[in-house]
Amino acid sequence: MCQSMQLYFAVLRIGLYTLFRRICGKAPAAPKPTFSVLCLGLANSGKSTILTLLSGENADGIRPTVGFSIKALMFADCFVDVKELGGSDNVRMYWNKYFCGAQAVIFVIDSAGSKESMETANAELHKALADPELDGLPLLVLGNHQDKEGARSKEQITKELELGLQSTARKWIIHTCSMKNKEEIMAAFQDFNKLLLEMKEKEEREDKTEEQDGEFSKI
Amino acid sequence: MLLCLVIKDAGNSRRDKGLGETSHTVHAIMAGRDMVNGGGEVDTFEKDLKEILEDGPNLNDMHNTVQTGSPQKIMTSSYPGGSGSFDNTGSSQLPRSQTMPPATSHVSLSNNPTSSNGDFLPKTVQTAQSKIETIKSWSVNTFKCTKQYIAERLGKGSKTVDLELEAQIEVLRDMQRKYANILRLAKNLNSHFCNVVQTQRALGEAFSEQAQRSPELQEEFSYNCETQRALVKNGEVLLGAMNFFTSTINTLCNKTMEDTLLTVRQYEAARLEYDAYRNEMEALQLAPRESTSASKVDGSKRKFDEHKVKFEKLRADVSIKLKFLDENRVKVMHKQLLLFHNAVSAYFTGNDSALEATLKQFNIKLKPANTEKPSWIEQ
Numbered sequence A: 001m002c003q004s005m006q007l008y009f010a011v012l013r014i015g016l017y018t019l020f021r022r023i024c025g026k027a028p029a030a031p032k033p034t035f036s037v038l039c040l041g042l043a044n045s046g047k048s049t050i051l052t053l054l055s056g057e058n059a060d061g062i063r064p065t066v067g068f069s070i071k072a073l074m075f076a077d078c079f080v081d082v083k084e085l086g087g088s089d090n091v092r093m094y095w096n097k098y099f100c101g102a103q104a105v106i107f108v109i110d111s112a113g114s115k116e117s118m119e120t121a122n123a124e125l126h127k128a129l130a131d132p133e134l135d136g137l138p139l140l141v142l143g144n145h146q147d148k149e150g151a152r153s154k155e156q157i158t159k160e161l162e163l164g165l166q167s168t169a170r171k172w173i174i175h176t177c178s179m180k181n182k183e184e185i186m187a188a189f190q191d192f193n194k195l196l197l198e199m200k201e202k203e204e205r206e207d208k209t210e211e212q213d214g215e216f217s218k219i
Numbered sequence B: 001m002l003l004c005l006v007i008k009d010a011g012n013s014r015r016d017k018g019l020g021e022t023s024h025t026v027h028a029i030m031a032g033r034d035m036v037n038g039g040g041e042v043d044t045f046e047k048d049l050k051e052i053l054e055d056g057p058n059l060n061d062m063h064n065t066v067q068t069g070s071p072q073k074i075m076t077s078s079y080p081g082g083s084g085s086f087d088n089t090g091s092s093q094l095p096r097s098q099t100m101p102p103a104t105s106h107v108s109l110s111n112n113p114t115s116s117n118g119d120f121l122p123k124t125v126q127t128a129q130s131k132i133e134t135i136k137s138w139s140v141n142t143f144k145c146t147k148q149y150i151a152e153r154l155g156k157g158s159k160t161v162d163l164e165l166e167a168q169i170e171v172l173r174d175m176q177r178k179y180a181n182i183l184r185l186a187k188n189l190n191s192h193f194c195n196v197v198q199t200q201r202a203l204g205e206a207f208s209e210q211a212q213r214s215p216e217l218q219e220e221f222s223y224n225c226e227t228q229r230a231l232v233k234n235g236e237v238l239l240g241a242m243n244f245f246t247s248t249i250n251t252l253c254n255k256t257m258e259d260t261l262l263t264v265r266q267y268e269a270a271r272l273e274y275d276a277y278r279n280e281m282e283a284l285q286l287a288p289r290e291s292t293s294a295s296k297v298d299g300s301k302r303k304f305d306e307h308k309v310k311f312e313k314l315r316a317d318v319s320i321k322l323k324f325l326d327e328n329r330v331k332v333m334h335k336q337l338l339l340f341h342n343a344v345s346a347y348f349t350g351n352d353s354a355l356e357a358t359l360k361q362f363n364i365k366l367k368p369a370n371t372e373k374p375s376w377i378e379q
């Protein structure tokens, strides 16, 4: 008698638990989106340093990136897989082989660099953005090395990189930062993530209307 | 497996193309709908649109309404729903270019929904035509590749093999499997160890409770509580290291290697296509003169050249990507293995000394002093 009662309660409990799971399980079902983002910039602009800091590692002893390197970053609202491409001359010529599948672009510069380096950065940035694979993708420009003397301001960078001349189809933002201040880097990425999430929402909305109209035009 | 890939890839790209084109029509429809929502004539307008989809806009009407200018009116009045005026659908493109308004009004025209609807009709016609075209060329391509694939499987058709590259690809695939196995084991270890640490924490709590409740065993319980807590503390550090290790290997295995393998798959698909067109061309060239026209041979030669370019580009891509991948893998693993080793050995040596100390003298205080932080944190 007692045993059968126990069994009965156990079954009841399992039933209730499953019910509970059913009800609650659906609410947090929306998973965080993942974006794959390309990180470009000349050698020594600090791409690896920034990404290493963001992933919570120590940024000492970083060596130049030969080829590419992927880092999975976790933020409160999304995951971002950043594919960094090395900025030295012999790697830059292969940049476009890694463009496929990117959803956004980050371009890092040394704000305190020489005039020539800014010109090279300008040329490389616009060459990359002209690639059909990167057409219309959101862009984050990071003016790194702000701790150095003579670092350019946002406005100066915008002017020297001719960011204003881009097509209106591309959303872009610019932030300044340095490896000495992780908050600045975080703030830049938070802003950027907002842009990515907006872009995704917009795409989803378009997909939906497309579906509706797809059905409609079949009639 | 290769076959499936080829077909799937081809199918996807076709479908993408199709979608891209239909999306234009969608925008046109949406623009129209918004306009009319204001006027409250949704139903009739939708009906009209359906007819437009089947027939086409009346271009003379459109010309008139462009000049009247009000977009609200344009949408409702240019398609009055009657089918009587839709007479010259076939030649619709010609009159349209003739009825273009003068350049002055051109700017407003391009901003205005009528023009998008004007574009929209030929687009659907084009879409239908190009869809048939793409389906046609896709099936021809798929047929050729399937034929080639089967011939290769049966050991008949000739196949281009880059021995060195194939070997490298095979090494990469094998490596990915091996790393996936390491990842699986590390994850297992991680979850087991997580359980251990949790149990230790619970045990420590239970000991501390008894230390307060039973004065006769207070000291003994306290010691044990402390040891468990010290274990937990070190264990959490090790868990952190393990998490870092697994997540990095996960990225390496499932993202970095995958990125290169994606190009490898494209390369393999291109290789199959290339061989298919090569064999076809060779067969045509060998065939007796009369049975094959020169244009056919030329056509197949051109197709072959196209695929040859694509194939060779992808071969170069794969070979450079493999090199870069190796570079990255060695760098990442060098760091990870060092960290993992440091963390694990610090954990165990830390425990050893702690255990020894407690064995020697029961009275010794268990402070984190003798359980040094693993070196990787300080690095």
Ligand SMILES: Nc1nc2c(ncn2[C@@H]2O[C@H](COP(=O)(O)OP(=O)(O)OP(=O)(O)O)[C@@H](O)[C@H]2O)c(=O)[nH]1
Pocket: A041, A042, A043, A044, A045, A046, A047, A048, A049, A050, A062, A063, A064, A065, A066, A085, A086, A087, A088, A144, A145, A146, A147, A148, A177, A178, A179, A180
């Ligand atoms: N002063 C200063 N130095 C920085 C800053 N960011 C990076 N560095 C230094 O610049 C050097 C190069 O940094 P990396 O992160 O390797 O540069 P990278 O862009 O990844 O270079 P490649 O991989 O070769 O393209 C390192 O020695 C960093 O310590 C910064 O904000 N300020």
Ligand SMILES: [Mg+2]
Pocket: A047, A048, A049, A063, A064, A065, A084, A086
């Ligand atoms: Mg780097």
